[in-house]
Structure formats: C-alpha cells, structure tokens
Amino acid sequence: MEIIILGCGSSVGSPVIGRDLIKDFNNKDFRTRSSVLIKYKGQNILIDTGADFRYQALKNNIKEIDFVLFTHSHADHTHGIDDLRIFSYMKGEKINCYANHYTIRDLKKNFSYIFDSNNNAPRPRLSLIEVEKQFSQNEVEIIPLPIKHKDWDIFGYRIDNFAYITDCSSIPESTFSKLSNLDVLILDSLRFSSHDAHLSVNEAIEISERINPNKTFLTHMSSELKYDDLKSFLPDNISPGFDGMQIKI
Ligand SMILES: [Zn+2]
C-alpha cells in the first residue's frame, strides 16, 4: 500500500488569506485542504474531494480514481467534487462514492446538479452509496470508523493496517476496538489550543498513544503549526504530515 497525503491543511488552508504572509512560510507549511490518495491492490482510492482537489491531482500526477470515500460533507472536504468529472469521463463509467447517511443526504442537496438525472450539462458521473459497516470494492475491504466531529457523526476509514481519521473531536469506544494493530494512522490535529470540533496536538498525542500504531502522521493542521517546530515537539513515532508526503506500508 502507498498513501499520498494530497493535503493536510485546515478548512482555510495554510497560509490563511488576508492574515498570513507567504514569506513567513516554508515549503512544508504550505498546506492545501485535507485529503489522501491510497494506492492498494491496483486501485486508486481517494478520501474526500477538497476544494484543492484539481491542483492536488495535477501535482501528484493522478490519472485514475477508482472510488471515493467521503468522511463528511463540510466544504473543505467536498468542494472539489466537480473535478471528478474528468476522472469519470476517462473511466467511462460512474465512480462509486461511499459515505454515511448524513453525508449522502448533504451531497445530494449541496451538489444537486450532479445527481439530477434530467440534467444534461457536463457533470461528474457518480454513484452515491450509503454504508454503515465493513464493505468491499474490487477486493479492497474498507472499514468505516464512526467518530464525532462536534455534534456530527462522521466517518474515518480503515483499509488493512492503515487508518485515516480527520475532523475528529472524539472517538467512541466502539471505534477504538476497530483500531488495533495499525501500521499507520493519519490523525486530525488542528492546533495547540483546544477546539470543540477537532483534536488539539496534545489530544492527538494522547489518542495516538492509546491506539499505538507503528507511526502516526498529523493532518488538518492550521497555519500556526509550523512543520519544523512541531516535528521537534512530537514523540519519535508521531510526525506532522506535509502535502505530497508518500507513505509506504
Ligand atoms: Zn475539515
């Protein structure tokens, strides 16, 4: 399995428009909206279509998307959905998009032009598939991981010994039991101060220690978290992610 961190920024990205100065940022501190591509069993599996998806696909030379897993419907995780259009044309068939009940409901509402069968305008060809429990596509087994994002019930995902958990305020006990024996965990870590919808750096460290994967990479980081400072602060088995990072398992 190979995982590419397409983006590991918070909802507004890093640097922040109107607040930050580009000259104050090093390469690894430029973060697009959070998303990953997983290459596994000959499949290209995309988690979320953030607002920067087109740029991420070009930058990482992505030529195919086999299916998509949506964590939730917030804008920073979905507003690149129209750029699945070119992938569905190239594939010549609809792309399956998996999500929980609430995310499917919101995608249908927020992007109604995509799912209106009477619409002949150019649009991505997508099939929305509601999932609750473990499912598979093309011999890839996917385990949805129910987590809380403030009041929202959203999904992380586990594939083999890799798990992706972004936009997380807490993890229910029933989900912890699905997180044993991980090689790699990618985990939400917004900033040092606490936030009601996201894990702080210290909360991410605590959760990582409990789950105990071989390696944890942090994602969804706000612009105040600078890569070099954070890397020296973190324990050896936890690192900040960066856009374009490739992880092999
Ligand atoms: Zn987000």
Ligand SMILES: [Zn+2]
């Ligand atoms: Zn969110």
